[in-house]
Amino acid sequence: MMKVFKKMMSILLVLALLMGMTACKSGSDETSKKKKAKKTETVSVNDDDDEDDDEVETVDPSVVDEVISAPIMEEAKQINLTTDMGVKVDIDADLDIPSDAKLQVTQMEEEVDEKIGAHVTEYEITLGDLHELDGFVTIRLPYNEQNIEAGQDPAECVAAMYFNEDEKIWEPVIYDVDTQAKEVIITTDHFSVYGCFEFENIGKREAQVTNISKEIESIDLATIKKVLEEYSYYEFPDESCRAAAIPFVEDSFKAFVNNTSDASTYVGNIITNLVNMGGGDEWTKQYPKMGTIYDCLGKAGLACSVAAYAIHLSKQDKTSDDILNLYKETAYLLVTVSGMTTLGSIAAAVWVVDVALEKSMGFVYDMVKEDERKAYRYYMGQSDFNHKPMNRKDWRKVIYETAKKGIYDPTSGEPIKDFDANQAIMKKIDDYCNEYWNLSEEDRRLVNLKVGQKGAWNPSPSIREAITNEYKGELLDDLQGVFNAVEKQLLNEAKASAIKELNKLKKYFNETTTVKIHEVVEKGKNPAYAGYKVVFGPLSKAADMADWTVMLDDKGCANVPITWIGYILAGEPKEVRLYKPDKDPTKVKPLARIPFSINSPDVELKFDGGIPEEFLGSYTGSLTITNLELTQEAYEYIKANSQSVEGDDNSINIDYSKYSKPECDAMLMGMIEEQGKKNWTISDLTISSEDPSSGQCDITITLDLKDGGTSKVTLKALYQDGAFSFSGSVPNVAEAARLFGGEDTQAKDIQFEGVIKAEEKNGKITLSGDGIVMRYWELQTGMHMEDITMSIEATKS
DSSP, X not given: OHHHHHHHHHHHHHHHTTTOOBOSXXXXXXXXXXXXXXXEEEEESOSOOXXXXXXXXXXXXXXXXXXXXXXXXXXXXXXXEEOTTSOEEEEOTTSOOOTTOEEEXXXXXXXXXXXXXXXXXXXXXXXXXXXXXXXXXXXXXXXXXXXXXXXXXXXXXXXXXEEETTTTEEEEOEEEEETTTTEEEEEEEEOOEEEEEEESSHHHHHHHOOOHHHHHHTSOHHHHHHHHHHHHHHSSOOHHHHHHHHHHHHHHHTTTOOSOHHHHXXXXXXXXXXXXXXXXXHHHTSSTTHHHHHHHHHHHHHHXXXXXXXXXXXXXXXXXXXXXXXXXXXXXXXXXXXXXXXXXXXXXXXXXXXXXXXXXXXXXXXXXXXXXXXXXXXXXXXXXXTOOOOOHHHHHHHHHHHHHHTTBOTTTOOBOTTOOHHHHHHHHHHHHHTTGGGSXXXXXXXXXXXXXXXXXXXXOHHHHHHHHHHHHHHHHHHHHHHHHHHHHHHHHHHHHHHHHHHHHHHHHHTOEEEXXXXXXXXTTOOOSOTTOEEEEESOOTTOOGGGGEEEOOTTSEEEEEEEHHHHHHTTOXXXXXXXXXXXXXXXXXXXXXXXXXXXBOEEEEOOOSOSXXXXXXXXXXXXXXXXXXXXXXXXXXXXXXXXXXXOTTSOOEEEGGGSOHHHHHHHHHHHHHHTTOSEEEEEEEEEEOSOGXXXXXXXXXXXXXXXXXXXXXXXXXXXXXXXXXXXXXXXXXXXXXXXXXXXXXXXXXXXXXXXXXXXXXXTEEEEEEEEEEEEEEETTTOOEEEEXXXXXXXXXX
């Protein structure tokens, strides 16, 4: 198992330690390599700059016939641009793209990123002065299949990302892989720098990016319903939402583990804690802003679920009214209470457009006589009498904006639960189709005269309705493509919103804390520890010590970046240990142990003066056990194996399967108190040192036991700034084990960790220490079983 964990942490180092260890100075020692442009191409959107002339108003019957017989809207024509380097850009004709815009693509030289095992080719893509678009376009980038190992699936090894200029990082985008054309297809609403990534193998690829659009579609309706119900009930993302995001989180861990059961179990425990907020208060304090991870995880799961349901709706999946109502409730809550107002509007709009499509497709209209419709059709097709015919671009904008605003009351502007933007869309269409009938009778008479009609400017209501319905039916038929385009745009926006939340999550997991280690050197003196070795500890079994070992520079400094994932999997090391450069940390004692916290990562090395002579010698006092906790793995193991704990008199049995961990901890602590093992007398505490100037010493604590005997524990400690710090296994495990009241042979290992402060009070030297932890490993299972927290008070004899 050790080999497995060493292998795991060797991979971990790629992201955690070897990201860059710099000296104690501002800036980076590395000079950034200026990327070289390989080639640039420019393609025009429209080489023909001639524009159609405006129609000349005429009463010529042939012109009238041409106007009224013309289709209401011209068919959309896709803009397809291709460069010789193989980059293709497809633009919907409904988007507002200037006809003189020019596509420019600059391809950079291919690079190899050894850290992630990928070949990367960047493309800077611009379209005139456009950056943000009012819709989505597709960009096709060619990939090089020769960069993928034989036997690997290109669909799994090729990826696309967008370069975030503000944060200088690559971020996932909506993309797919066309293995036939050997292209990665990006869906985006802005032009910028995009990268085609060809990973050497699936494992490395999955550790870095995920084809998020595909993953979103994999969320099933049962999960979606559970998420929506939870959010509707609590009005904030909770456990089900966090669980929905876990498939995306797991990819973040794949760089640090292989597929062995031990490693998977270790990571599984972390993921479980992320979902159910387990691990206790201490675990949640191990990293800054731990509460942020729960909120971020919940929002990501909610966003993915909403986007997934939008995709299900678009595919005409049969869904019950209850989940439709839940979806509407979710959209309302997203707008009102979550701060995710954009996603709420998108969610409402997707549902509306889907329903609007169904209604428009079922619209039935009747044909009317040509002379009754001539003036109406001519008016709707001409720019006259303050009328402007609406083309596809106009309708797309109207439908899109009306759909997204449908959740808001048009009068008050406040969101409403029972929103019906479909009704608002149909009203826009009705108002447009009835515009002619809202003209004055005189204006309608003039229109009729222009088309050669001398009457019929004030037909009966039934004729008006028939004429309008005929036009509306044709318009709705023509609008199907627009509805589809708007729906596609909204679905892409929903995916993009989910990706945005997942990118926030990814940034948190990959957030780096830099531990700054530096020796405090008096002015005019040289550093004493230049070139010395620093090792983080204590480390979990998952950690490889070599990965967590750094060398101090010629100034006695090192800047060590550590990711949150790396820190957790390494066992949350809480100190740095100093060694001479030629010493093996596994065979010799450290010259110093300096506590550090990931929350306060500045570590100072200073060992001036050694241990004051007056602090050496013997003390008497007391030791108090303040808390006892089973470890989570011990609790789960014992509970699963239906074991119990017995007291010394064999009269106390605790069946762990019936109680929660906090209840079991409380009962064990109560048992300690009942048996009189909470408070102990220290008959002797001796501090001794072979070399006081080094700061290293032994602290031997002798306790009076209840049976009349004594127990002696020796701790290796380091004195610094008025305090003795210690961390590590005790050499006399059998003696220390007696504190548990068990057999000496039950203990495999016992570790102590803590700090004892020394100071002079009223002419007496006193020692005090709170939060001293004794960790117990059982011999039979090799499992870390318990943590006992204690305090010490002693006075020099």
